[in-house]
Each structure stands twice: as structure tokens, then as C-alpha cells.
Amino acid sequence: MRRIQRRAASVALLVLTIAGLLGLYILRFALHGGEWAGFPSNGDAFISGRIRAGTVVDRDGETLYSVRDGEGHWSEDLNTRLASLHLIGDGAGFVGSGALFNYAGEILGYDPINGLYSASGGGGTLTLSVDADAQRAAWEAMKGRSGAVVVADYVTGEILCSVSAPSFDPEDLSGADTDIQGLYMSRPLSAAYAPGSVFKLVTLAAAIENIDGLFDRDFYCSGSIEVGGGRVTCTGKHGDMKIEDALAKSCNCVFAQLALELGGETLQKYADQFGLTSRQEVDGLRTAAGRFDAAPEGSLDLAWSGAGQYNDLVNPIAMARYVCAIANRGDAPRLTQRKNASRLGVEYDHILSADTAEKISDIMDYAVRLTYGSENYPGLAIRAKSGTAEVGSGKPNAWFVGFLDDPEHPYAFAVCLEDAGFGSSQAGPVANAVLQALVK
Amino acid sequence: MCYNIRVADIARKFYRREAAETELLNSIETLAGAAGIITGITRLVLPVLAAVVVLRCAVSMLSGKPEREVWGWLTLPKGTKIELENWENIVGRSASADARLDYRSVSRTHAALTRDPQGGWLVQDLRSKDGTAVRGRKIKGPTPVHSGDTVTFGGVSAVFTASTVRDEKAQAQARLKPGVRIRPGATLILLTEFILLLGIQYTAAAGEELEPAVPGAFLALIVLLWAVYAVTRGLHRTGFEVETLAFFLTSIGFGVCATSDPAALWKQLLCLVLGVGAYFFIGSYLRNLERAKVLRVPMAVIGIILLLVNLLTAKSVFGAKNWLQIGGISFQPSELVKICFIFTGAATLDRLFQRRNLLAFVAFAAACVLCLAAMSDFGTAAVFFAAYIVIAFMRSGSFATVLLSLAGTALGVFMVITARPYVLARFASWGHAWEDPQGGGFQQTRTMAAAASGGLFGLGGGNGRLHRVFAADTDMAFGIAAEELGLIVAVLAVLALLVLAVFAVRSAGHARSSFYAIAACASVTVLLTQLALNVFGSLDLLPFTGVTFPLISKGGSSMISVWGLLAFVKAADARQNASFAIALGRSGERKKRGGERE
Known part of the structure; x- marks a missing residue:
């Protein structure tokens, strides 16, 4: 009988297995019940x-x-x-x-x-975490144009405004017309747009860190340059410039030149590092991934890719997150749509050196004063960069990204209007309207 | 009467129709509100009652060291007395022998010395090297021994003494009876409250759609509970934990049925009565080991016939062909075969050492598993296989046997999986339920979601919605219980079965015969395997199969078979005066038999 007794313990194995599985389930229940x-x-x-x-x-x-x-x-x-x-x-x-x-x-x-x-x-x-006033202000300022508006607090990571157009009235589903392209898609989360000149903020970061004497260098723009059998053109003839002016005037010739010097691999490394080519997470929701293809050395495609054209794509939330890092000495907070989600401490990703971030920030400040006009943003300590992205047929996508250099209102934004025209003149006022609603 | 008419008149005069309607709505709302309040309070009380009931049973069953019993002695020439603590004792040189004779001329497993319920003893040589002799005569088959006889094991002689009726009486009186320290009556009162509150919850939640079966079945359950207790007390038995836990589980099962198919409660109740009847019948039958032993072959034949008839004639219900319909009543023969399987698998000590017997059992088990696999009932096949593994191991003690069986089965499973795409799909979605919530993870995701909705205390009986998912009241019974009664009660249901299993393992070592020990362990293995496959299958921790959660899933055949299986656990419970399935001991009036010399 003593043997039987010992062998009966084999049933205890089954008991232990079940107890273990039960424990595992209770753990999962506690973690994922919600x-x-x-x-x-x-x-x-x-x-x-x-x-x-x-x-x-x-x-x-x-x-x-x-x-x-x-x-x-x-x-x-x-x-x-x-x-x-x-x-x-x-x-x-x-x-x-x-x-x-x-x-x-x-x-x-x-x-x-x-x-x-x-x-x-x-x-x-x-x-x-959004502010309904800012939502309304953004919607009204978009004036029926399709696009995305994202504003995030670059200290806490809270998203203060997230608007996607076109939209429909959920109280009256007759407007939920399936013929309208991308009606159900949240553009801040799921769109990936050609960035145009706002991508110059990426090329600039790479240039600051990889090209010696960038700030002492004299650039010259004759309106266009010839690259690999094609031409990179500018909106005008910018003449002699320092790097600050090149960004403020958004000179394609200079950024094409920088892209050729940096090479596709380097640019890609920076785009990856800034999270622009991967899916970002917002409380478990994932954004669309952007895109950057390293074009061959010396090619026209490489030149354009440094100015946000060629195959470049960015997602509005990912772009806003990169701007957060510029505003926040290189630290991008984890973004969230819930108020006070960051009570237990904000998590940051250090994606950019503090020094580079500050240099870019100063140039964006210069760009507002030189090109966009501080008077267009009354009362706002705004630092920004516009983008006018050619997308084949139709009018370009209008981008305006930036942030408020204001500890009381640490807001970073990214606005993109589809088929809208110039970045600063079209997307700029939308950004202004939202920011005014937020600082009020 | 007069007064009533006047009130009605006044009402007609003063209330416009809308007002009357509002009043009606209000009173309905008050009713609903009352149901809400009832749920609000009882949902917090139920887990506490359940916890106390399970804990009291667990402590009563598992606390303290099992008390030793002595049934006889072997006295060596030097005067050393070896106590015989069991009814079945292995004599040998091995450290695991019950009566250890550490001499070189004694084989490791030399002989079996067994006692029958009347106190008669037999000795049997277990193919030892140097043989066994009684009073100097070498024995061949089982040979009676009496107090004072000299038994020679190889070169070692010992004088055998059997305990007397007086010894046994003294021993019985000295032993602690269960139910003294933890009174079963108090536990039963708590369980009664638990069932009562459950009944009230489900009755209140049903509102106007109340089926009389709901309050009826819960009340009948309480009556049956106390009737079973009365019978047990009438038989002078004080152990009631197995029954208490079984009624606890059954009451949760009634809840699951009350929410998903209240009209079916009458059938559940009928099957419970049949199950309790089977429990007492099998338990009483097991009291006589000789009688139980001879059932082995008939039971094997009945089992195989049931499965074959099933295989040939049954119709396919939900993918598995394991239902049989006779005269409008459908039942699952495989549930009854479980009882046959236990009878066939259990064996007394003397038979354990005959390889032929084990081989016959292996063939029987293989036939059962193959029949079930042919019916596409792989869940039940797995349950039988687990029971087979435990029985084979307890009988042979050989890891080789177990490993060989496992390897062979793994091969079989692999072949089935590759041959049957839908089985493959089940395995493929295992562990990935949330990746395919509308396909392979359909049941699992809904079970987890519903269980999470219930939190620790549940939404209240009758307030869940998981039962609307097809076959949820059998395959996802854990989810329904967790959703409506909360995680605590659902986990306690699992723990109740684990307590039963640990109790069976403990009892196995002190059972009067290895027959009871093996039967009890195999029975709880069946119950635990079903529990594991049902609960963890629906929670995506194991592949999803359609086996039932013992006593909690809806199903009549299963209810009867589980109560039947519990009788085997009861028959291994050798605590003093604990089990109706064990005779109280030899009374003095009984005719003296060979073994006794007072």
C-alpha cells in the first residue's frame, strides 16, 4: 500500500498543474481584465x-x-x-x-x-485629454478641407487636439457616406502624407550633427541646381544665405545639397531615430508608419528626399512627436489621449540631442520672425516650419508644424491640409486658431 | 372586498389613464429596483459563504495527519514486532514494502498479506526467489493464515497475529471521527444560505419571465441536501465533506442552467436525484470488495458495448457523435462508460503483480479511447487517456509504461491533427484567441470578456449575457459562473474540485484496498481533466474542447456520472465512521471466522 500511496502522488501533479494555470489566469485577469x-x-x-x-x-x-x-x-x-x-x-x-x-x-x-x-x-x-474648444476651433478653421490637426503637450504627452476631416454627424448616420474617401479613417492616427518642407527639420538635424562648420558656411541659391541629370527648383532665387536663412526661406537648393552630402543612409537613420518611419503607440492604438527610402548617391531622388519629396511620407502624430522632442530638449513624451494618464510620471524617449534640439528650435524661431510673421500669431511664442508638399495632381498638401516656447503653454502641433495650397498661408491660420483656443 | 372595489372606483375617478400607466411603470421599476438591491447585497455575501463552505470542508478533509490503524503483526524470532497498518500489505526487502524484512534471503517484493472485511487473512507469494511457507508448508496460491501461524518468507520466519475484534473496537474508539472538530451541520447551514441566496438572485433577476423551475429547483436542492445528510447520519456516518462540496458545485451548476435555460432545471433536478441515487448505490456496492472485484469484466464488456452501439447508431450533435437517443431521451453513453472504466481499471494488490491483468486493461483502455476518437469526441478521449495514465502508473509503478503510452498517443494525436483540418484549426488558434476573435478565438474571447465583466463579485445571478453564445452553458460554464457570480465563486468551484482531488490522494494511502485507492485516484483524474480542459480551454490556456465542467456545466448524463464517480472517492475514505461506503467494522455478534482466535 505504501507504493500505491506514493504513486497516488501522480494525481498531485495534475492538481499542481491546474493550480498553476489558475494562477496564470488570475494574473492575466488582473492585467488585462479591462x-x-x-x-x-x-x-x-x-x-x-x-x-x-x-x-x-x-x-x-x-x-x-x-x-x-x-x-x-x-x-x-x-x-x-x-x-x-x-x-x-x-x-x-x-x-x-x-x-x-x-x-x-x-x-x-x-x-x-x-x-x-x-x-x-x-x-x-x-x-x-483633448479640449473641446480647441477641437471646435480646429474644425471651424479647416473650413471643410480634409486633413489632420494634432496638438500635444510636449511636457506631459497629453494630446490636446486631434481632429480629422472629412467627418460625419454620428447623430445622423445619413452622412456616413461610404463614397467619401477615407471618411472613417482618423487622419491624425492613420494617415501618412508627403511631408514636403517640414521634413527639412529632419535633414537639418542630420546636417547639424554630421556636417562640420554648418553654421559658418555660406550657401548660395540661384533658383535651381542640376542634380543627376535633373533639376531641383526653388520657389525663387534666394541668393547668399546662412543655414538659418536656408530653413527660414525653405530653400530646396540648400537642402538638396545637404541631402547629397549626407547620403540616403544617414537621412534614413535619422528618420528612423525620430520615429517617423515606424508606428507610434498612443494608449495602445498604433499610428500609420511613415516612409523614407534611401535613394542612390548623387541622384535627383536623394536630393528631393532631403526636402520631403520623392517617396517621403510622415504621419501627423509622429510628426508632432518629433516636434515635441525639438521643443523638449530632445525628449519626446509618450503620447496619450487620456487626461492625467501621466500622473505616475511621464515616460520620455530621448530621440535627439539636447544641443541639436535647441539649435533647430532657434532656427524655427527665426523662421517665424523672418517668414511667417509673428503678427500672424498674436500673443504666441510660436516657433514653426511650414511645408508645401507636391502630391502629383491637384494642389499641394499644406503643412504647418511647430510649438509654443512657453512653459505655461507647452504645446507642439502638426497641421496638414490636403489639396490646400501653401503651408504657411493655409495651414498656419488653422494652427493659430487652435493655439489661440488653447491658451485662452 | 368592499373596500377594494371602492379603492378601484376612486382610482378610476381620479386617475387619468396616463397616470395609471405611470403608476404601473413605477411599480415595475420598484420591482426592478428591488431586484437590483437584492443583487447588490447578495453578490457580496455569496463569495463569503462560498469561501467559508469550501474552507471548512478543506480543513476538515485535509488537516491533521491521517491516523494509523493496525490490523495485525508479524513477530520476528528476535522479538521485533512489525505492524501491519493496511488491509493489503507487501512483505519484502524493499524500502517501500509495507512490512519490511531486510534480509538477503527475502525478495524485494516477496509476498502479499491481505485481510478481508470479515477479518480473514490470506498470504500470497509474489513470485519470490525462495518462496513463502505457512506452518512449514510451501504455498502456491493464496493461502489463509491465522493468528499464531508461522509464516516463512525465504529464510525468515515470523509469527503472524491478527488483531482481535476487541483490539479493533478499542482502535475505532481511540480514533478521531471526522465532523467533531468541524461540524458538518454548521457547514450545511452556510451552504443552505448560499443556495437560498442564489435562488433568490436568479428568481429576482428573472422578473416577469420567471419560470417556476427556478425557485423550485433551488428549493428542491436544499431539501435533497438535507435529506442526504439525514440518511448519512442515519447510517451513523459523520463525514459529509464530499457531499457538501458536490452540492456546492451542483448549486452553481443550477445557476448556470437557470440563466441559460431555466425550463431545463427540472431535468437537471431529476438527473441530480438519479445521480445521488447512483452515488449511494455504487458506494454501498463498493462496501463489499469481493462483490466489487467481480464486476471488473462485466463492466468492461458493458463499457465497450455502450461505446460501440454509440459509435454505430448515434447521431452527430455539434460535431461530436457522442449522443444516443432512446425514446425521446438523449444521453451521452460515454459519461456512463467513465464508471465502467474506473471499475475495470481498479485492482486489488494481489492482481497488481500479474502482468497479464495490466495488458488486458491496456487493451480495454485503448479500445475506449479509439472509439471516442472515431466519434470525433477528442476531449472525452483525452479524459479517458488521463485516467488510463494514472491507473497504469498506479498499477505498474513504471515510468516506462507511462512514457511509452504518452509517446504512442502523441503520435496518434499528431496523425489526427494532420488528418482533420478542424482539429488542426483548434490547435492553431490555441493561445492566440485575441488575434482571431471572430474565428478560432470566438468562444474563448467571449468567455474572457464575460468573466472580466463580472469582476470579483459578479454581475449577479441572471444578469449575464454570455449564456446567449451557443453552447455556453456547457463549454463556457466557467465564464458564465464568473460573469454572474464573480471570479471568487468561480475560482472556489475550481478549488472545491482540487480539494476533493487532494483528499482522494491522501485517502489512497490509507484505503482498505488498492482497489479503492486506484479507483479514487482515477475518478478524481477524470474530474480534474474535465475541469482543466473545460475551464482552461475556454480561457485559451489549453486547446478548446467540448468537455463539461463537472457538476457546473448543464447536462444530465454528466450530472449522473460525476455523482457516480464521487462514490469511488467516498469508498477510499477510511477515516473512522466517515464513509457510508465503508463498513463500520466487525461487530461482536458476527460469526467467528478463521482469522480470529480470541
Whole structure:
């Protein structure tokens, strides 16, 4: 019998295995319960695609969405609804990027102790980091043009404004017309645009760190240069210049020259290092990846790639993150759409040397004063770079990126309007409108 | 009456129709509100009651060292007395022998010395080198021995003494009876409250769509619980933990059924009554080892016939052909075969040393597993296989046997996987449920989401929605329990079965016969394997199969077979006066038999 007794212990192995698996499950439950509960096919969380309970508010507590008597309601204001559609989501599940899906656990009031049980039935409250006023201001300033507006706090990483156009009214799904291209896509998250001259901020960083005596060098622009059997042209004949003027005047000839000197591999290394070619994460949502192809040495493509043309693509949020690093002595914070998500300390990625960041920042300040006009941005300590990206047919994409050099208002922004024209004249006013709404 | 009419008149006069409607709505809301309040309070109380019930049972079953019993002695020429602590004892030189004779002329496993329930003893030589003799005569087959006989093992002679009826009475009185330190009655009162609150929750949540079966089944469960307890006390047995845990699990199973298919509760209840009947029948039958032993071959035949009939005639339900329909009642023969399997696999000590017996069992087990695989019921095949591994190991003690079986099965599994694309798909999605939530991970993702919705305390009985997923009340029963009753109660359900298993392992060492030890261990192996495949399959920690969570998944055949399997656990419980499946001991009036010389 003693032998049988020992052999019976084999069953104990099974007991231990089950106890181990149970422990593993409890651990996973503790770690991922919120995500699981917010699963769109969870009948306890959603009823035919619509969230069962909860409220979404902006950083000041303005209600953007709430469930009352089993019915979901968006903001009372049409422009707020249109501006925040891609951030919140619609009830029909067209827009995949919305908080109603991606933060469902929080909206429903999930906590690991009570799960989705709420005695009052009211669910929870998700406080987004965006400012509804800024959302409206951006939407109105975009004047119906397609594009993306992103503003982030470069100290905390909170996204203060994220608008995607075109949009539709979630209260009236007749506007959810599938013929409109990319209507359901959140452009800040999922678009990748030709950057045009805003990419010069990348080429500049590479040049500062790799070309000796850059700031002492004299550049000359005759309006165009010949490269590899083709021509890089400028908007005008810029004449004699220092590097500061080259950026402020956005001289293609100079940046083509710098790109040829740096080479495609070096430029690619910097684009990768700044996170412009990879997918960035915002609370688990992933942005579209940008693109930079290293063109052959001495080629026209290489020259243009340094000026943000050729195959270059960037995502608006990734671009805003790079600007955050310029503004923040090289440190890019982890971006989030939730207010106070960074309570436990902000995580930074050091993607740029502090010294280079400061040099770029100063040149962007110079560019505003020389080219964009401080008077166009009253009361704002703005530092910026515009971009006018040729995209084949139609008008160019208008870019305006930059930040406020103001500890009270540490905001970095990236605005891109599709098919809109010149960067500073078209995207600049949109940036101004949003920033004014935010500093108010 | 008069008063009522007047009130109605006044109401008709003063209330416009809308007002009356509002009033009606209000009263419905009040009702709903009341259900909400009931849930709000009871959901916090249920886990506490459940925890105390499981803990009390666990402590009662697992605390303290099992008490030794002495049934006889071997006295060596030098005067050394070796105690015989079991009914089945191996005499030999090996360190693992029950009566160790460390002499070179004694074989490692020399002889078996076994006692029957009436106190008669037999000695049997286990193919030792130098043989065994009783009173100087070399023995061939099993030979009776009596107190005072000299038994010679190889070159060593010992005088055998059996314990007397008086010895045994004194021993029985000195032993602690279970249920003294932790009173089963108190545990039962707590369990009754648990079931009562469950019933109230499910009744309140049903609102106007209440099926009478819901309160009816929970009340009947309480009545049955106390009736079983009364019978046990009537038999002067004080161990009631196995039954308590089983009723605890059954009540959660009733909850799962109440939320998914309340009308089916009557059938569940009927099957519970049949299951409890099977439990008592099998347990009482097992009391007599001789009677139980002879069932081995008939049980094997019945098992194989059931599976073959099933294989040839059954219709396919949800992919697996394991259902049989007779006269409008459908049942799963494979559930009943589990009982046959245990009977066939268990063996007394004297048979353990005959290779022929083990080989016959291997052939039987292989036939069962192959039949199930042919029915595409791979989950149940895995359950039988696990039980086979445990039985084979306990009988042979040989890792080689186990490894060989595992290797052979791995090959078989590999062949099945490559031959059947849908089985392959199950394996492919294992561990990746969230990557394919609308395909291979459909059930698992929903189970995890629903379980998370419940948190620790649950949404309240009847308030979950996982049950709307197809076959959730069997395959995702853990998810439904966790969703509605919370993680604590769901985990306690798992722990309750683990406690039963550990108890069976502990009992195995002190069972009166290796037959009981092997049967108990094999039974809990069946239960644990089902539990593991059901729970962790639905949580994406194991491949998803369609086996049931014992007593918690909805299903009549399963209810009966699980209660039947529990009888084997009960039969191994040799604590004093604990188990109705064990005779209380020889009474003085019984006729003296050969073994006794007072």
C-alpha cells in the first residue's frame, strides 16, 4: 500500500498543474481584465455595437458622449460632434479608432473588483485629454478641407487636439457616406502624407550633427541646381544665405545639397531615430508608419528626399512627436489621449540631442520672425516650419508644424491640409486658431 | 372586498389613464429596483459563504495527519514486532514494502498479506526467489493464515497475529471521527444560505419571465441536501465533506442552467436525484470488495458495448457523435462508460503483480479511447487517456509504461491533427484567441470578456449575457459562473474540485484496498481533466474542447456520472465512521471466522 500511496502522488501533479494555470489566469485577469471587458463582442459591454453605459468628457469636463436611458448621445453642438467623431467613434462601428471601442472598459467603469457591475447603472467616466474648444476651433478653421490637426503637450504627452476631416454627424448616420474617401479613417492616427518642407527639420538635424562648420558656411541659391541629370527648383532665387536663412526661406537648393552630402543612409537613420518611419503607440492604438527610402548617391531622388519629396511620407502624430522632442530638449513624451494618464510620471524617449534640439528650435524661431510673421500669431511664442508638399495632381498638401516656447503653454502641433495650397498661408491660420483656443 | 372595489372606483375617478400607466411603470421599476438591491447585497455575501463552505470542508478533509490503524503483526524470532497498518500489505526487502524484512534471503517484493472485511487473512507469494511457507508448508496460491501461524518468507520466519475484534473496537474508539472538530451541520447551514441566496438572485433577476423551475429547483436542492445528510447520519456516518462540496458545485451548476435555460432545471433536478441515487448505490456496492472485484469484466464488456452501439447508431450533435437517443431521451453513453472504466481499471494488490491483468486493461483502455476518437469526441478521449495514465502508473509503478503510452498517443494525436483540418484549426488558434476573435478565438474571447465583466463579485445571478453564445452553458460554464457570480465563486468551484482531488490522494494511502485507492485516484483524474480542459480551454490556456465542467456545466448524463464517480472517492475514505461506503467494522455478534482466535 505504501507504493500505491506514493504513486497516488501522480494525481498531485495534475492538481499542481491546474493550480498553476489558475494562477496564470488570475494574473492575466488582473492585467488585462479591462481590455477583455471592453471587447466589442462582449454582450455585457455593448448592445449591437453600442456601448451600454458611461460618459466621455473633455479635459474640462465638457460632455462629449454619454449614455442616458440606454441611448447614446453625442455633444449637443454639431461642430463638436463633427470635430470629435474620430476621437469618440460612432454608434454604428464605422470608425474603428474611437474611444467608445478603445477605452470601453474605462467608459463602462470597469474595475477589477466589480468588473462592469455598477449599482447605479451609470457606468464610468472617461476623461480625454483633448479640449473641446480647441477641437471646435480646429474644425471651424479647416473650413471643410480634409486633413489632420494634432496638438500635444510636449511636457506631459497629453494630446490636446486631434481632429480629422472629412467627418460625419454620428447623430445622423445619413452622412456616413461610404463614397467619401477615407471618411472613417482618423487622419491624425492613420494617415501618412508627403511631408514636403517640414521634413527639412529632419535633414537639418542630420546636417547639424554630421556636417562640420554648418553654421559658418555660406550657401548660395540661384533658383535651381542640376542634380543627376535633373533639376531641383526653388520657389525663387534666394541668393547668399546662412543655414538659418536656408530653413527660414525653405530653400530646396540648400537642402538638396545637404541631402547629397549626407547620403540616403544617414537621412534614413535619422528618420528612423525620430520615429517617423515606424508606428507610434498612443494608449495602445498604433499610428500609420511613415516612409523614407534611401535613394542612390548623387541622384535627383536623394536630393528631393532631403526636402520631403520623392517617396517621403510622415504621419501627423509622429510628426508632432518629433516636434515635441525639438521643443523638449530632445525628449519626446509618450503620447496619450487620456487626461492625467501621466500622473505616475511621464515616460520620455530621448530621440535627439539636447544641443541639436535647441539649435533647430532657434532656427524655427527665426523662421517665424523672418517668414511667417509673428503678427500672424498674436500673443504666441510660436516657433514653426511650414511645408508645401507636391502630391502629383491637384494642389499641394499644406503643412504647418511647430510649438509654443512657453512653459505655461507647452504645446507642439502638426497641421496638414490636403489639396490646400501653401503651408504657411493655409495651414498656419488653422494652427493659430487652435493655439489661440488653447491658451485662452 | 368592499373596500377594494371602492379603492378601484376612486382610482378610476381620479386617475387619468396616463397616470395609471405611470403608476404601473413605477411599480415595475420598484420591482426592478428591488431586484437590483437584492443583487447588490447578495453578490457580496455569496463569495463569503462560498469561501467559508469550501474552507471548512478543506480543513476538515485535509488537516491533521491521517491516523494509523493496525490490523495485525508479524513477530520476528528476535522479538521485533512489525505492524501491519493496511488491509493489503507487501512483505519484502524493499524500502517501500509495507512490512519490511531486510534480509538477503527475502525478495524485494516477496509476498502479499491481505485481510478481508470479515477479518480473514490470506498470504500470497509474489513470485519470490525462495518462496513463502505457512506452518512449514510451501504455498502456491493464496493461502489463509491465522493468528499464531508461522509464516516463512525465504529464510525468515515470523509469527503472524491478527488483531482481535476487541483490539479493533478499542482502535475505532481511540480514533478521531471526522465532523467533531468541524461540524458538518454548521457547514450545511452556510451552504443552505448560499443556495437560498442564489435562488433568490436568479428568481429576482428573472422578473416577469420567471419560470417556476427556478425557485423550485433551488428549493428542491436544499431539501435533497438535507435529506442526504439525514440518511448519512442515519447510517451513523459523520463525514459529509464530499457531499457538501458536490452540492456546492451542483448549486452553481443550477445557476448556470437557470440563466441559460431555466425550463431545463427540472431535468437537471431529476438527473441530480438519479445521480445521488447512483452515488449511494455504487458506494454501498463498493462496501463489499469481493462483490466489487467481480464486476471488473462485466463492466468492461458493458463499457465497450455502450461505446460501440454509440459509435454505430448515434447521431452527430455539434460535431461530436457522442449522443444516443432512446425514446425521446438523449444521453451521452460515454459519461456512463467513465464508471465502467474506473471499475475495470481498479485492482486489488494481489492482481497488481500479474502482468497479464495490466495488458488486458491496456487493451480495454485503448479500445475506449479509439472509439471516442472515431466519434470525433477528442476531449472525452483525452479524459479517458488521463485516467488510463494514472491507473497504469498506479498499477505498474513504471515510468516506462507511462512514457511509452504518452509517446504512442502523441503520435496518434499528431496523425489526427494532420488528418482533420478542424482539429488542426483548434490547435492553431490555441493561445492566440485575441488575434482571431471572430474565428478560432470566438468562444474563448467571449468567455474572457464575460468573466472580466463580472469582476470579483459578479454581475449577479441572471444578469449575464454570455449564456446567449451557443453552447455556453456547457463549454463556457466557467465564464458564465464568473460573469454572474464573480471570479471568487468561480475560482472556489475550481478549488472545491482540487480539494476533493487532494483528499482522494491522501485517502489512497490509507484505503482498505488498492482497489479503492486506484479507483479514487482515477475518478478524481477524470474530474480534474474535465475541469482543466473545460475551464482552461475556454480561457485559451489549453486547446478548446467540448468537455463539461463537472457538476457546473448543464447536462444530465454528466450530472449522473460525476455523482457516480464521487462514490469511488467516498469508498477510499477510511477515516473512522466517515464513509457510508465503508463498513463500520466487525461487530461482536458476527460469526467467528478463521482469522480470529480470541
